[in-house]
Amino acid sequence: MTADTLAAPRSPQVRKKGANLEKWGWVYMRASGVLLVVLIFGHLFVNLMLGEGIKGIDFAFVAGKFASPFWQWWDVLMLWLALIHGANGMRTIVNDYVTNATARKVLVWALWLSAGLLILLGTLVVFTFDPCLGVTADSMLWETCQG
Ligand code: HEM
Numbered sequence: 515m516t517a518d519t520l521a522a523p524r525s526p527q528v529r530k531k532g533a534n535l536e537k538w539g540w541v542y543m544r545a546s547g548v549l550l551v552v553l554i555f556g557h558l559f560v561n562l563m564l565g566e567g568i569k570g571i572d573f574a575f576v577a578g579k580f581a582s583p584f585w586q587w588w589d590v591l592m593l594w595l596a597l598i599h600g601a602n603g604m605r606t607i608v609n610d611y612v613t614n615a616t617a618r619k620v621l622v623w624a625l626w627l628s629a630g631l632l633i634l635l636g637t638l639v640v641f642t643f644d645p646c647l648g649v650t651a652d653s654m655l656w657e658t659c660q661g
Contacts, residue, residue, distance in 0.1 A: 539602055539605075539606075542598070542599070542602060543599060543602060543603065546595045546596075546598065546599045547599070549591075549595055550592070550595055550596060550599065553588065553591060553592040553595065554592065554596075556588070557588070557589075557592060561575075573645070574645075577643070577645035580640060580643040580645075581645075586640050586641060589640050590636070590637055590640050590641070593632075593633060593636045593637065593640070594633055594637075597629045597632055597633050597636075598629060598633075600629070601625045601626060601628075601629035604625050605622050605625055605626075608621045608622055608625070609622070645659070646658075646659035
């Protein structure tokens with residue numbers, strides 16, 4: 515086979531031992547896609563259509579949602595699934611289009627590093643969120659946050 519001929523889709527892979535990670539990556543895109551439809555459209559429906567709709571979104575609305583373990587887990591699941599889905603999808607594109615091996619390695623590393631950092635920060639924010647942090651006497655939250 516010359517360099518400008520593509521291998522047939524079912525040709526044996528270079529990696530012969532261990533789990534077929536590319537296959538599981540493919541399965542992950544489909545499975546997370548199905549879950550993301552429910553999570554993203556549920557999120558949009560609850561935030562934009564129920565109650566006062568978009569006009570009801572403010573600090574108190576977000577604080578209210580983060581006070582509930584149900585919404586904390588909903589949001590964290592959406593964060594993890596979407597970031598891993600997005601990074602893995604971008605990894606596919608990088609592998610398809612970046613021909614320089616070093617550039618490809620650097621880009622794929624950068625993808626997982628940024629996704630990992632965002633997952634870490636986002637998860638910390640959702641589970642440690644405290645609406646009373648830093649509230650002073652001149653804040654309208656002062657009364658609520660006493661006691
Ligand atoms: C309703 C939610 C979503 C569904 C149902 C969905 C579904 C899918 C599926 C099935 C694929 C694989 C396509 C293929 O292999 O040919 C894919 C690829 C991809 N997705 Fe999603 N996705 C969703 C949300 C997202 C989000 C939120 C992001 C970004 C964070 C994202 C970024 C990507 C990227 C970058 C690819 C790779 C595209 C490519 O290979 O050309 N998707 N998506």
